[in-house]
Structures are given as structure tokens and as C-alpha cells.
Amino acid sequence: MTGSTARESVMMQVPRVGAFIRALLPVQLTGGYSVRYGVWVAVHPDDLQRAAKVWWAPEYAALRIRGWLANAVNPWGLLAAPVEIAVLDPDATPWCVASSDEAFSRLLQAEWDHEFVLDTLPT
Numbered sequence: 065m066t067g068s069t070a071r072e073s074v075m076m077q078v079p080r081v082g083a084f085i086r087a088l089l090p091v092q093l094t095g096g097y098s099v100r101y102g103v104w105v106a107v108h109p110d111d112l113q114r115a116a117k118v119w120w121a122p123e124y125a126a127l128r129i130r131g132w133l134a135n136a137v138n139p140w141g142l143l144a145a146p147v148e149i150a151v152l153d154p155d156a157t158p159w160c161v162a163s164s165d166e167a168f169s170r171l172l173q174a175e176w177d178h179e180f181v182l183d184t185l186p187t
Contacts, residue, residue, distance in 0.1 A: 074157050075116060083112035084134055087149045089160045091171060093178035099185070103160065105149055107131035125154040133160075133168070139184040142168050 067073035074086045089101040107115075111129045118124045128150045136143040145165040149158040163169045 075112060075119070077109065077112060082106050082134075083109045085112065085115055085129065085131070085149065085158065087147075087158045087160050088156070089137060089171075091181065092175045093181055094175055095178050097178045097182075099181060101137055102157075103137065104134035105129070105131040105147055105160070106134040106144075125151055127151045127158060129158070137171075139181070140167065140171055142171070 065073040065076040070076060075084065077083045083106070084104045085107055087103055087105050089103045091099050091101065093099065107129055108131075111131070115127060115129060118127055128148060130146065130148050133142050133145045133147050142165070145168040146163055147160050147165075147168060148162040150161045152159045152161070160172065163172065
């Protein structure tokens, strides 16, 4: 882990489980609102090593990695959906930017009812 806990980390490798990178998942809502979910993306261990090598280097700005969503996102689910993450801000964690999964792609591109989505968030 890059931090003392999983919650504080941006990368981690768990023996016999896998390699993971934290990413931001933006969701556009009606009424001009938006939410950003913090998600884990399962990646190939080689991609985790590549990310670790450039995380604090200028090359980080061009980082793009393909992986799989490692946690479900309410109310859509999407666990294990393929996702591409990319650095949009060199001072922040990568963002989920694309998916070959139709439902995940729609989540990234569509505008969702803000009352419905906000009612599904934990309190």
C-alpha cells in the first residue's frame, strides 16, 4: 500500500488477490450537479509497477491503464466491468475515462437524475 491504510492509499498489491490503483469515477447529474466516486481498479501487476515508477515523475501526466472495476458502485453495480483510467490532472489520482462495457460507458457519458443518485449514497 502507498498509505498506512487502504483508505489512505492510491495503489496497493494484495498477495493472492491482485494489484489495484485508486481512481475517480465522475457521474454527471441533472440540475448541474455531479458526484465523484473513489473506486479501486484492478490492474495487471506490471501496470501497477509502471504506475508506481512514474507516479511522482513528469511521465505521470500521460499515464493510461486498462483494468477492471474492483468494487461495485451503487446503484449501477458494474463490479469487474472493464475500465480505462487516465491522468487528467497531474496533481490528482487518475480518472475513469472509458469502458468497453455498455452500461459503464453509459454511466460515464449520460446525465443521471440527481435525486435518484443522491438517495442511493450512504449517509
